[in-house]
Amino acid sequence: MPLNIGVIGLGVGEAHARAGASHQESVVTYLCDISKERLGQIAAQHPGAATTTDPGAVLCDPAIDVVVIASYDDNHYEQTMIALKNGKHVFVEKPVCIFAHEAKELRNEIERRPGQLFFSNLILRLSARFMRLKELIEQGQLGELYAMEGDYNYGRLSKIIDGWRGQQAFYSIVNGGGVHLIDQMLWLAGERINEVMAYGSNIVTRDTGFRYNDYVSSLLSFRSGLIGKMAANFGCVYPHFHPFRVYGDAGTFINNRGDAELYRSCEQEEKPDLISDSYPGVDKGDLFLNFLDTITGDAKPVVTRDEIFDSMAVCFAIDESVKKGGPVTVEYL
Template sequence: MSLRVGIIGLGVGERHIAGYQTHPDCRVEALCDFSPQRLAAVGARHPGMRLTLDADDIVNDPAIDIVSIASWDDAHARQATQAVRQGKHVFVEKPLCLTVRELAAIRGAVAESPAVHLASNFVLRSCPRFQELKKRVSAGALGNIYYMEADYNYGRIHKITGGWRAGLDFYSVFLGGAVHMVDLLLWMTGKRVAEVSAMGNRIATAGTPFQHNDLAVALLRFDDDSVAKVAANFACVSPHFHRLALYGTTGTYENFPEEGRLTTSREPGAGWEPLRQAYPGAGKSAQVAWFVEQILHKNHAVLQRHQDSVFEATAVCLAVEQAMGLRDRITVHYD
């Protein structure tokens, strides 16, 4: 079995190339970007690939098996839906989409194409430290987790005040950033969100071209009544960091840049067990390589679970956006 790939969007999309090239049975055939300058520059760094300014050239090409989507956020849904309907596997950067209607359209297209698989670049699943933590959680080291805190501290204010995000009619820091933390919690615990409430502000970027919330904070109630606070803090004065704290009935975990720390005692001075696995420890192409591996080995059940988790995390984030607009608790709708 051989897989041929087309990549749309050559910002972070250029970093997808390495993930596909890890497999001798997978070849990147075509690259697309609407910027002629960027397209030419990336093409020069990766000779032998067909170059196009039109995403439809890739989506509609019968010779392409996988479409990798790393375009601007507002193009993801249309390109993903069209690619699935053309019978292609889809690997899409987050967010998968920006509206409930778009999510329904993608789900509908996937349901009509059972041989097609869809994945999103949830890179924190490739982090060695979080993989170790997931093993501990699954083994019951923390007991029943009843409260979680997960903050996506972006620390790159220039990317929203001066980059392409500032020019979109709508940009969501929650869908574009905190979705990583939502997915991490769902993947780590296996829990399902029942309802959300949320609020946000744009105090830190007032007076800049960015016209959307740069901070979004949500409370998630899970179906077992456990609770999580999840934040997207794009303008924070700090390095990029994934803050995570899990509170269970028999243990607590906290993530720090230098190490994770786990304790199973309430006694003063009991100390913490360090988890020193690499963090983040994986690049943007790690999940790309994983996706290709699953397709080549026909691990359909694994791919289906991942696909379902993409839809679930997206649905939660869309409910958060709705709750911020209404300033009310919102029931999460998955179908």
């Protein structure tokens, strides 16, 4: 029996529907969007799928095995909870939810249901360039790591000023964007972050309707002594990109908009190795394919549920540190 997929929210959800339709053991059965116009556009690409403007119809349909939740952020918690309680496998876009207490409740519900798979779309994990970086680290080519720095340069300011993101009960650029880099750092380091210290500002958007910080810079103290720096930079005049640097005592990796570089020497004349795998080089629906393959038993999960909740816990600690104006110990969920 093929897996029946229901997709809620057809912005980025369109990529998940496309990926689902390409998967050999799955069928896109139900499409949902509150916008009739958007629903009609995407339904035209999936003529066999039923359509609805009511997410509850998908979440409670006993025929649906897998639910993709790609609605607005403030719908994720409730829709994920209903999907879990109705026995579905859940693939929810990041951020999984907005508040730490919601994350705790979801975690508890997920733990009670070991037969149901849960993923969030931390898509940078599938970037060939970052997979190569992970390999280089594991081979010891950078030596012992002592610092990691990454910037989530958004480059899409209008999305927070004019779009739904600014209308949410709370919009965290850390949980909504920086989470990709936090996940990346935890994965590359292979260890947890103990404590964070962060500052935030809203200089770029203060005269707009956006009510939250558009820039947050954080310092991250890992258990081994490794130190991270992560900035969520939503106001930047710069195309969407993630500058990323990893420093080890034997080498330095630098992610550029062109090729990435691996420096093995401090000599000015020595050229770095170039890493030219495309960046990010992934489609937004690619991780959903891994999710489906994990359900069918044909693959291992690229991102585990522990990793998803660990990166969120760090994001919540960063936001708490900005609010408090001091260091915050990460409370893992």
